[in-house]
Amino acid sequence: MSEQTIHKNKETRGFQSEVKQLLQLMIHSLYSNKEIFLRELISNASDAADKLRFRALSQPDLYESDAELGVKLSFNEQAGTLTISDNGIGMSRDDVIEHLGTIAKSGTKDFFAKLSEDESKDSQLIGQFGVGFYSAFIVADSVTVNTRAAGVAADQAVSWQSSGEGDYTVEDITKETRGTDIVLHLREEEKEFLSEYRLRDIIGKYSDHIGIPVHIQTVERDEEGQETGRKWEQINKAQALWTRNKSDISEEEYKEFYKHVSHDFAEPLTWSHNRVEGKQDYTSLLYIPSKAPWDLYNRESKHGLKLYVQRVFIMDDAEQFMPSYLRFMRGLIDSNDLPLNVSREILQDNKVTQSLRKACTKRALTMMDRLASNDAEKYQTLWNEFGQVLKEGPVEDFANREKIAKLLRFSSTHAETVEQTVSLADYIERMKEGQDKIYFLTADSFSAAKNSPHLEQFRAKGLEVLLMHDRIDEWLMGHLPEFEGKQFQAITKADLDLSAFEQEEEKEKRKETEEAFQSVVERTKTYLGERVKDVRTTFKLKETPAVVVTDENEMGTQMAKLLAAAGHDAPEVQYILELNPEHPLVSKMADEADEEIFGRWVEMLLGQAMLAEKGTMDDPSQFLAAVNKLLG
CATH class of the missing domain: 3.30.565.10 (Histidine kinase-like ATPase, C-terminal domain)
Structure with a gap:
């Protein structure tokens, strides 16, 4: 001293x-x-x-x-x-x-x-x-x-x-x-x-x-x-560890070096040490942590890799080499192609930087894919810690959208557990004969998704539905139209068609029922006026009398909630009311000749449907008054 x-x-x-x-x-x-x-x-x-x-x-x-x-x-x-x-x-x-x-x-x-x-x-x-x-x-x-x-x-x-x-x-x-x-x-x-x-x-x-x-x-x-x-x-x-031959480095040394570069006390899930020579000359040492950092969901917080040039330290948190949805990755990159006096301004618009970013992103995704294939338990740990951030990937990184989609995990009606363990590949492997779409449902919570009335017909037909209950899911699905040639289909949309899974006799019977029920549909439309976009008959329900859905290109409930939570002015969602003509309550409404009482039935059914879909309704007093009079 x-x-x-x-x-x-x-x-x-x-x-x-x-x-x-x-x-x-x-x-x-x-x-x-x-x-x-x-x-x-x-x-x-x-x-x-x-x-x-x-x-x-x-x-x-x-x-x-x-x-x-x-x-x-x-x-x-x-x-x-x-x-x-x-x-x-x-x-x-x-x-x-x-x-x-x-x-x-x-x-x-x-x-x-x-x-x-x-x-x-x-x-x-x-x-x-x-x-x-x-x-x-x-x-x-x-x-x-x-x-x-x-x-x-x-x-x-x-x-x-x-x-x-x-x-x-x-x-x-x-x-x-x-x-x-x-x-x-x-x-x-x-x-x-x-x-x-x-x-x-x-x-x-x-x-x-x-x-x-x-x-x-x-x-x-x-x-x-x-x-x-x-x-x-x-x-x-x-x-410096990354300059040594991989064969000379023990597993413990890799783990301790991770703790040195990340200041994390937990051991990493996995790592990849890679030396590239030729058109580019660089070394990368990437780690996937086992614990999420406290500021994982703050997209503005510092993230990225340690940058070295010719083994000289240049900067911490060089975010230019790792996209935001991979901000949990740790490690370093040592390039021989960048100038020693490199600055953040140079890194922003540099062909070498762009090429290194592309290579590091590809390697990170490959690391995760290998982990998912070789150690399901470790991959589940990764997903539980970083899954919601990884879901940002298909939106941000179009070039790697399919690779990222392969890594996604969801809950589904197959297991009906809140833990997200189902991959899209798992889903496709279990698809029924004649099924050409991946069905999904977004909701505020797992409980709301699992108990949604929209699932009734899918359960009856043995069709699996992905249950998406993270806030980001609606945004994700807006940018993920298909996977391995199979289109995604929201089961809350009006264009849902399950006729491929019905017998001809069943189709004919339903056509007759729909025609006979058309007058009730028209009476309901007349009563509601512009409060709904349309009123239709549905046969996808079993225990539920009515649901609300939206057109294919109409903004859904969850997206509207997401925009509202972010402080944006979302356009009002135009719902379609679908009535189940085979439900006793709907039959009772259909038989009601008094228009005032008929209107009370409509108010009750619409209110129930809105509660199931949104968790709220525009005018609860109108719904409660109708219910009270019907029960009085």
């Missing part, structure tokens, strides 16, 4: 309230695996080195005649301190206050809500929120950070100190070397980390893969065990 001079300009500041909560979790209950703190701090040091290397491309003076980047570990048994030092980018006073005094993320309320929901997931959530620095308080009763930003004078360094209670101090110091020294004042019960053997073991386990050397200060002793001197010894490979 570098030598310090007199401290000055000292101030005490209070932590952001969320940090106080986080520190209490860290100190009292969070981690079962305490050694994780060292992985997090070394990972941060590696990031600091990457950032300096990138900045130095345009400002080589930042190296200050010391271009050998690395991390050093030293400990003092008598003082009970462990020090992690790096010579990376360092921090200014403002940086220290911003990064160490607050959680520099939005959504902290959601974060703590999730912590309280399930304490067993706390460690995974900490990783997802990128607050690994605070893990130092798992083992330390106080932490000191001495840091100087690269390129500034030695007397512009700063020291940060806290015991993890409610506040921290910041003061100016002099630090001759750039970078950051983190001094952990270990608790008495955590002195196991003041052991060279223990530290070597942890580094070998968690940090062998990072691209900068990690040195430990070793003690030299004579034959009598007396200390004779100290020296620095490198204890990791210090070769």
